[in-house]
Amino acid sequence: MIQCKRLYDAASAGDGYRVLVDRLWPRGVKKDALEYDEWCKTLTPSPALRKDFHSGAIDFAAFREAWLAELAELTEEGERLLGQAKDRPLTLLYGAKDTQHNHAQVLAEWLRGLAIRQ
Template sequence: MDAITLSRVYDHEPHGEGRCYLVERLWPRGIRHEEVELDSWAKDAAPSHELRMWFGHDPQRWEEFRRRYFAELDTRPQAWQPLVDAAATGEITLLYSSRDREHNNAIALRDYLLERLARQRG
């Protein structure tokens, strides 16, 4: 059984199973690179700088953010396909830095990846 879980990078406790990917365009403030056990920093799978700034973690912009972010992802399969491939073979964790645990790019990306994974399986 595969799964895509989410974890806030500031609270993340590695559990030794599955692969771990940071899905932020910018490295999280106050975190040293050595402090985070990562398989990869998937910054190209994160929203563009312009979209991130427009969204500003405003919950009222959430649905439009998702629509715009998915459109960006549609143009960058090389950024997200490795995540789908990894999820197809086991558990992956997407690390994010947002304080908002309900409206952030990792949630939207997880939904996008799960949809692509389901399509891939037919």
Template sequence: MGISIKRVYEPAERSDGVRVLVDRLWPRGLKKEDAAVDLWLRELAPSAALRGWFGHDPARWEGFRHRYASELDDQVDLWRPLAQQSRRQRVTLLFGARDEEHNNAVVLKAYLEHWLTTHGPA
């Protein structure tokens, strides 16, 4: 149970549980049959405008976090089932970015965990 994050290029492991790709674009150079992705929730990724603004620039990280959280506030129907599923089994959020500290999966994980802690047990 719980939520973890992992680069989609890393090998799948049984402990990953349900593997959910949360990028809007399919990762470069990765064949779909090699990715071991159970679910691709591209709609949960940051908007194209926000992705373009951020450009993986760590100097814009705080602004990105807040803007992406605002987008997630309007997508409850997309992320709530994922959060609830993480109460029953491990959910691994997959991302393609090279920067493992400044990417949308980091923000999404924190967002979901905050919701889970503020909404008590299932």
């Protein structure tokens, strides 16, 4: 099971392997206060794509397509992450306020597809 969760929400036993998937450390969060197993900066949108999306230069649909294209080059890292959570849930932690339109949701979708192909 792959799920997404705002990093500001409390950790729970059902989270399994918790991975921070933001390129930048979240503001206002001390590193020793966040419960996570791994900070995976590799599986985050490029700085240019992140900037375009957050500035409003592209909408979510365009962002999603561009992010999926970037992810296509990161299959090995995706497989590695799936391996870390093979026998437990994988929770992708993100800081975005929008819980539906963010990079972690697209990453989860991509990882689910990758898991099916394995």
